[in-house]
Amino acid sequence: AQSVAQPEDQVNVAEGNPLTVKCTYSVSGNPYLFWYVQYPNRGLQFLLKYITGDNLVKGSYGFEAEFNKSQTSFHLKKPSALVSDSALYFCAVRDITGFQKLVFGTGTRLLVSP
Amino acid sequence: GAVVSQHPSWVICKSGTSVKIECRSLDFQATTMFWYRQFPKQSLMLMATSNEGSKATYEQGVEKDKFLINHASLTLSTLTVTSAHPEDSSFYICSARDPGVSYGYTFGSGTRLTVV
Numbered sequence: 001a002q003s004v005a006q007p008e009d010q011v012n013v014a015e016g017n018p019l020t021v022k023c024t025y026s027v028s029g030n031p032y033l034f035w036y037v038q039y040p041n042r043g044l045q046f047l048l049k050y051i052t053g054d055n056l057v058k059g060s061y062g063f064e065a066e067f068n069k070s071q072t073s074f075h076l077k078k079p080s081a082l083v084s085d086s087a088l089y090f091c092a093v094r095d096i097t098g099f100q101k102l103v104f105g106t107g108t109r110l111l112v113s114p
Numbered sequence: 115g116a117v118v119s120q121h122p123s124w125v126i127c128k129s130g131t132s133v134k135i136e137c138r139s140l141d142f143q144a145t146t147m148f149w150y151r152q153f154p155k156q157s158l159m160l161m162a163t164s165n166e167g168s169k170a171t172y173e174q175g176v177e178k179d180k181f182l183i184n185h186a187s188l189t190l191s192t193l194t195v196t197s198a199h200p201e202d203s204s205f206y207i208c209s210a211r212d213p214g215v216s217y218g219y220t221f222g223s224g225t226r227l228t229v230v
Contacts, residue, residue: 043223044207045221046219106156107155
């Protein structure tokens with residue numbers, strides 16, 4: 001079964017510093033990977049996805065992610081964090097069976113301090 | 115991109131009553147809608163997948179008689195929590211595949227259900 005793991009419950013970073021939110025995956029076949037952000041009591045906002053092509057994927061709000069096949073990772077990155085980036089981040093993988101639902105990781109809370 | 119409108123944003127109901135949550139695809143037809151449940155500080159767990167004109171497919175462990183899902187049209191899917199109990203209090207989110215984005219998904223804004 002397709003799955004993703006987010007090893008960190010929370011990541012703390014100072015504003016202006018680079019940030020990394022980790023995600024590793026376990027899939028059968030080619031991975032279709034996604035990052036979403038959630039603000040309190042809100043739905044999920046799409047950040048970026050990897051389907052095929054360049055390993056470095058650029059997304060919304062200055063975020064990017066690097067697909068690493070050998071390490072089965074898809075870490076989310078941003079060169080310079082903003083306080084407004086503080087939110088809950090989910091890594092997800094598309095299921096290859098049935099209705100192709102998204103399977104989510106446990107989420108990582110990002111806290112950016114001023 | 116495609117928009118899914120979810121209502122209500124929040125609802126408080128008494129134990130034993132039923133609550134209906136609606137998700138509408140505003141500018142596209144959604145043949146499939148995914149319903150997720152999110153507990154505080156936890157991930158999204160898929161409850162069921164609804165398909166227009168047919169019965170929903172429920173995930174293992176989800177009570178289909180308690181969480182009634184109806185997908186009567188290509189633009190509307192509803193989740194009804196029947197005989198609600200405090201343990202049903204949660205954040206419910208619907209999602210559909212975005213036809214305008216390759217392998218894209220769009221999400222409703224979520225419904226905070228509190229059962230008292």
